[in-house]
Amino acid sequence: MTPSTVAFRAILAKDLRAELRTLQSLPAMALFAVTTFVIFRFGLDRTSLSGSLASGVLWATLLFAAILGINRLFVSEREEGGFDAIRLAPIDRTALFAAKAAALLVYLLVLEAIVVPVFAIFFLDSAAALPPLAVLLLLADLGLAATGTLISSMAVHSRARDLLVPLVLLPLVVPLMIAATGASEPLLEMGGPSYERFGTWLAVLGLYDLVFLLVGYAVFDFLLED
């Protein structure tokens, strides 16, 4: 194993262990998402959603829940000296980017494992759309993890972190949201999923993921400089 791989695994394990103990991010994200679904259910006064409306409710909720986790992603590094510790170590600093993005990806997957079934119970007539939706969620999560990690690492140094993250992140994830909602709209149609342009949207998501993972890899080292 290379030193960077060791560092990646050490940072990821540390983050997941700390989250399991302190539960600072995931419960808040899940509670927010479930509460938002309840609000949509009563606000829209509908027991069933389909097509673009279902897709919009799902992705808007997941995105805003994700922001809660993104806001806190680097707080321990900032407040407990993790940035200095990593800068003092003989490792490639992009290991920190990769580990944080992986941690965020795990948070998002756990969040979705909890709240997407709740969404299905609240709004869907059948669970037929869930398997293809899982593929879509994984690809979208990867892009959101890459972009969110990048923005979070920049915003964490500011006292206005909670304001900066959504302000900078939301415009950047517009393409991702367009692709994710575009792909999930036919999946969530009344009467069962259809796969119209599904492959095209997946390709767009894959391209988005690749671009932001590469941007993160390229610039993260500079973001850690004083």
Added chain:
Amino acid sequence: MSTAIELRDLRRDYGERTVLDGVGFELAAGASLVVVGPNGAGKTTLLRILATLLRPSGGEVRVLGARLPEEAWKVRGRIGFLGHAPLLYRGLSGRENLRFHARLHGMRGEAAEDRIESLLIAIGMERRADERVAELSAGMRQRLATCRAVLHEPELLLLDEPDSNLDEAGRELARELAGPGEGRARVVVTHDPERFLAEADRVLRLEVDGSAALTEGALR
């Protein structure tokens, strides 16, 4: 004897304010330098520059033969840094924190576990090592931070107020771990020079105007 640190005309600005101006000295490998001066004189800034955590605004800095900041990657892992913050995660135990730092520095397996255990015993923390750092007193965190700083057996130790929060017993134990000897160079920033003068080879006094005065010769 090789040189651990070479500074020439070091300058560091924060915006329009110059904190260090024309600071220069050399420190031989294995020697100790004590840095004193009033608040705001740039002592911590100097230490962070030497640790590769801050970029100098001007001048020439060489640490362990590497020119900073261009060759900082060459010396990371060879420096032990004990700053104001203990660099410990509050949600993890002391032992987990040390394991984390050991892995960052490429130490693994039984050798790493043995090293961690011996340090915990040396600093008197072996019974509290599995408690979360959040539950420990400031003095105990400082003891663990001392272990963290020397964990990877660095060639250069940079210590910023290493005695802070420590009781007398803790000071003695920390001195055993991070004191002079074993051929490593040390830079100690302190407001209590009396305590460290006996073990200093050189003393650097920084002033608020950014200037510096070096006392030469062996003091110990």
